[in-house]
Amino acid sequence: MLETAFDNLRAGTSAILSAPFIAELNSPDWMSRLTDQCSAMGADVGVIWIRCDAASMRKHMEIRRATRDAWKLDNWAAYASSLDTDNSPSAAHISVDNRLGAATSLIDQTRHRLKRILA
Template sequence: MLSLVAGYAGSGKSEFSRFLSSVTGWALLDKDSLTCALAERLLTSLGGDPHDRHTDLYLREVRPLEYQCLLESAFDNLRAGTSVILTAPFVAELADPEWTSGLNKRCAAIGIDVAVLWVRCDNESMRAHIERRGAARDAWKLANWDTYARGLDSDNGPATAHIGIDNRQGTAIDLIRQARESLRSMQGRLNVRS
């Protein structure tokens, strides 16, 4: 099983993924943990800001490599028989039907089911999460919050089939319960065994 835990920055993807991993025992690969140090070094080498996550330099030269490393690490685990939870925004990828089709075909070729879990969060809650974590890579978002937030569609998930996770502040359903419910939903929809 390959589970993509996706959503906007600050939506709570990493926290939810940790809960899902604790419920399933599946390997957890978080884009930030796996690629952040390399991305910062590459950005610096290219003459950019190591904490940039919004300019053309990052989007063109670094981001594609981050996702390539993340996916190849996942497939190393999948080929070894280990189910994987991938945590990253996946916003552009899930909006691209060719990308999702290609991923589904690649997984089907080796007998792997794919589930997309979208962590939904309102803009105010995302901002609060981003402020709490205090990561340097979020400085531009916080300094330009109105501009950044205008580009978000926090009311809707991706067009691709997905399981919705609600992580708004004050949500009555806790994430560990949603992780268990998501696992049951994946098992029911995809007829897989945990």
């Protein structure tokens, strides 16, 4: 995924990666390398952390009906016990709230924060 993003950056095209990168975002060395690589290509790195609780995650998966979620839903107790929904990355980031019942929709929160990042 990163190599594809780097290919886009080298071609002068912005890239947005949608992946957890949980361990990586908690590694100052990884973030430093990523920031340096992107800076060398004239790009800035911005991290948006999507906050969600286990109940909301389950509902999103049920609605999505993706094959990749089948094991998680069939083994929800085991899967949910592996989640740390109170943790956010140590890297600088902007958070958006994806919990069910959030006061502002995920789309509106993300749009607002992206405007701040890109300004």
